[in-house]
Amino acid sequence: MDVWRITLAALRRWYVLLPLLALTGLAAVSMGEQVAPEYEAQAGAMITPPRAEAELVNPYGSLTNANEALGIVLNSVDTRRTVAEQGLSSAYEIGVASRSTIMQVSIRADTPEVAVGTGQAVLDLAVQELATRQTDAGLPAEAQFTLSVLEPPAVTAVVDTGSVRVKAVVAVIGAGLSLLVAVLFDDIVGLWRRSQEKRRPARRRQTVATADANPARDENDETVITQRVVPAEQAGGNGANLPRRGKSRAKAQRQAAARRRSDDPREPSPDVRVAQRIDPPDNDGDRNLETEATRHSGWIGPHGERPRRRHDELDRSAPSVGDDATAESSTDSRTDVGAPTSSGAARH
Structure with a gap:
């Protein structure tokens, strides 16, 4: 089925499609309101150089390398699991620019408190990672790289993308299901009508077969046959009493001629x-x-x-001509025998 046929089916069954679309809209709004908004927090920090010169080589090599390595560790799965075990949000991102010592932390949580707490926990883990790795390398505290907080964690925006996303998903799914139901309903109605149209000729044939099996005539048919067969007994001389229902003038004239012939x-x-x-x-x-x-x-x-x-x-x-002549001669002979002649009359 192409797009045009689907459109025609939806237009024909608008009384099915529109209520379903209305229900879809209500469901999308209600489910979108049930989704709580999210709070976004931001934090910033920078890697600072050591306060004193060290005789040992720093394991990070340089400040930029230390910043990049710290970003990799904080974005790892183990670190996210550690943050989630504290009851905080694992939805955070560490942004590290190339050849830069500045690190950006973006957090998203269901409540402002969780967002701020997650940002602070990530910064604490960064400080702990720097100190642990340099201490294990034998560097004293004054010769280690440190983390300086440029921007403490704070809520910067309320994000409602979850509610909008839920509304969009529900609306798309509901509209698709509504269109599918309308098209299926149109197909079912079409199949039912076609089956009814196929059954009508079968019923007519069955009725005709029953009538042929029982060719009994009713009283009205017998009356009509009697009037057609014996018009002389029931109709007058001029045919005024002949039933003329549904008969044309020419047919009435033919019947009058038949009645006149019946007088013969x-x-x-x-x-x-x-x-x-x-x-x-x-x-x-x-x-x-x-x-x-x-x-x-x-x-x-x-x-x-x-x-x-x-x-x-x-x-x-x-x-025949001979018979006529013989009959005429016999008639003349009979006439001559019975009639007196003029000579006889004269003799008498």
Whole structure:
């Protein structure tokens, strides 16, 4: 899923994302307030030369070397552990400039007292380290390097970076989780809708299959079929009583024409019309024209067609020219026998 789709999902589910973001903000503020501020203290010292000349060589060699060596010792893990065992803060840093005899101490603690105490303890350890190493080398006290405090430990600032850091972490994690929940909710809703859309055609097919398995007609369907099949018994001559619900004008005209054809004495019985509507003839027109219904003299098809007669029926029904002449001659003979002639009348 790309950034655009994630954005669209978050916008669609804003009613899920916004409350979660609000809860994230409240959680960040509350957790940030629980973090206590830190106090920062500073201290400074300098390595001073000996007051007298020594016959022995100083183990540090020079003042700058002594300053650098002292910084390494104070920043070691053993020294930090020693400071922490005293109940002080191990979060301090020793800053030593190159080729310089000045040393800077930075301390950070939860309370001002701990910060100041940590700075003083670090300076004491520095003094102890200088004296121990030079004494072990056999130098007298007046010939040793010493540590002079330039700036005693003091609180210089109140640092609230811990609270800000906690707020930032909680806000980032909460915003990410809120966005993830909104996107997951959008995906779940989309899956549910797609499953519902897939189930609808299946339900429709099941309904159609059930209807096909039970092809029973209700009373309304039977009523409609009766009205279509036997319009002459229920409708008047002009078709005023024919139900016209949902029927167009052209269809009403066709039904009126069918009712007029039903007045013809050659019109087949309703049973024959039902058979013609329910069981329409197949594509073999010649064979269907030979059924009992089509042989009826007054049969009319659903589209107004009339049956075709075979040639033998046409021959039997149509009088020939010879028959007409014979009938005419017989008629003339009968007329001559019964009627008196003019000569006979004259004789009588």
